[in-house]
Amino acid sequence: MDFLLNTMRKIDNDQVKEHSFGNKQSLEENLAISFINPKDFDKLNLVSSLHLKISNNQRNIIVKIEKDDNVPEGTITMPVSIWSNQLTEILNDELVYKNIVVSVEATREPILKFEEIIQKIRGIE
Amino acid sequence: MKRYPCSGCSLLCDDIIVKSDGLFIDEVIGACLKGKERFDQVSAQNRITSPMIRKNDELINTSWEEALAKTVEIIKNSSAPLLYGFSNVTCEAQRAGMDLAREINGFIDSNASICQGKILNKAKAQGINLTTITEIINKVDLIILWGANPAETIPRLLNKVLFSRGKFRMTGREIKTLVIIDPVKTASFNVMGVRDLALIIEPDKDIELIQMLKEECCSADSIPSGGVAGVDKNDLKRLLLHLTGAENGVIILGQGVIQPHADYDLMEELLDLLQLINTRQVKGRISLLLLGGHFNMAGFDHVALSSYGVSGKLQFESKKLVKSEDTIISKINKENFDCSIIVGTDPISHLPHSLSSKLAKKPLILIDNHNSATSRIADIVLPTAITGIESSGLAYRIDQVPVELKKILNPPNNIPSDEELLNQLIEKLNGGAK
């Protein structure tokens, strides 16, 4: 299904804080997460033990999913992080962080790890 | 007790009480959570206190001589270096960075160019008024938040501008009206009272609201009955009344209005609307305030303007300033550089994958003081003292007011400040050229 992805800053899910004071586990716990409206949660046949696979163009990520009443229907919210930046784009010399078209599906695969993203960015698979 | 300024975010509150014995920080009173985390960085678990070099694909500690020598070697072997960051450092360090860029014929730019810098340049070009926090506290009666969420990014902003009692607004909260325009119902909505207006628009439909306001400016007669962009007719009428009836208003813009589109420029349309309202108003005016991230985001443009006469990015060739159409994004995208020096930021986490992967292909020198995604791929890491606690200097607030940061403690292992380190690099490069 097609959704709009919105990346925003949250004071509880803060990348700099996890890098300075936490470790890889707390980083993944707090930042590899996405929020969705409860009605969309049911439409996608999700349950809390499943993960969400979000993909766009040639890349995809797998993150945890949580319900949030304040998110409008048809959109997903993620905190700004190295996970969400796998999907953000460039348009005419400008960076696009909001309202990105993505497709989502439920999955059993494990959450994408921090080390794997670093390897992808360095070009080593 | 003595009060110190806080360098946690770009609001630079200068009323923080710090209890310290000169060696450790005991108590921090008055600072919000972000400020407290900044003061905690002094003893953070993942703080870097000695230089590191990559050998056999692992970062190992090394001496300053070796690290600086390797840095100079990388820079001398490159002909088009890129310098990026410079929003987490003082103005003196920004000046040293520009001098370094001139020395090595590089391209230098700061984080502000992908954040609020663009809106600011356009606003200044159009002649729209900016305002200061003290003016807002004392005179404003209408505050509009568009695409901004200060409750999560700058926690004390709402406290200072909305709830305080100013000289001409002594009753404080009761006399000020708050309007929030946002597609998601964020935490900032919880400070609303009965007189305030919450507009939850549909995602990606900001342009329709702006166009309707432009047409109906000052007359509420022909608003479409079905509402616009998900907002109903009554709310739109109230919004128009507030916009045209305010004696002194301020519109606060955040990251939410930075939405590039192929067909239109949202920021220009918004600034046009502001200009229109101001020229048609009988009394009063609406001014602008832009939220930012790191504590010295606004300083880079001021320093560039006063030192080199150009506000914004600088490109040097043969040690002279030249005109350039490139931006930091086009430089990285077209791989128009052969090494990069990153100061005080974490581009591998902030930039989209297509840019961060290109940045990772070339040698990267990082000047920062804690672990990050960029430190995982950097070739050299040079630590510096934490500004605002272990070193002093000048910084510019979100409303372009300069604040002097003070030194409270000494840095561990005598590590240099950003300004001292960049000046050391210039000296070594000069010494080697002879």
Next chain:
Amino acid sequence: MELYKFLPKTNCKECGKPTCMAFSLDLLQGKAKIDDCPPLLKPKYKKQYDKLKEMLGSEEGQQKELRINVDEDLCDGCGICVTICPVNARYCPPSLSGKAPEYPPEKHQLFQVIGGKCELLNLEHCRRLDSEGRERECRVCETYCPREAIKIEYV
């Protein structure tokens, strides 16, 4: 408040309190009993009398204390409670323009932000205990907290 809805709302003062709102506050705190209101014992208010008995249950007449809880996990140190509390505003001049009050804190200061979180100092000068009339219904700290971390309750 929910209890006030079921009172006669005539402010007849037969219970000794100036208004029905003040009586409902005393009922909540256990300082008065439902039978202290003579009009409620009349047949035309029987439904309201029964409803009040049901709502208060066995807690009627039990002395209850005021508690203001600040949730440490939700608080982000914004300081809105420090600025808006009327007691803070009267005794701590810096908080009028949003600045942090002096340290060590004033005798009457209620809230202070220390270590990035809000802390309640002493409850005895809160408006809900220390004043008369409409000021006893003060709830501004709970209403305006953006993270909804402050809760006023009686235990």
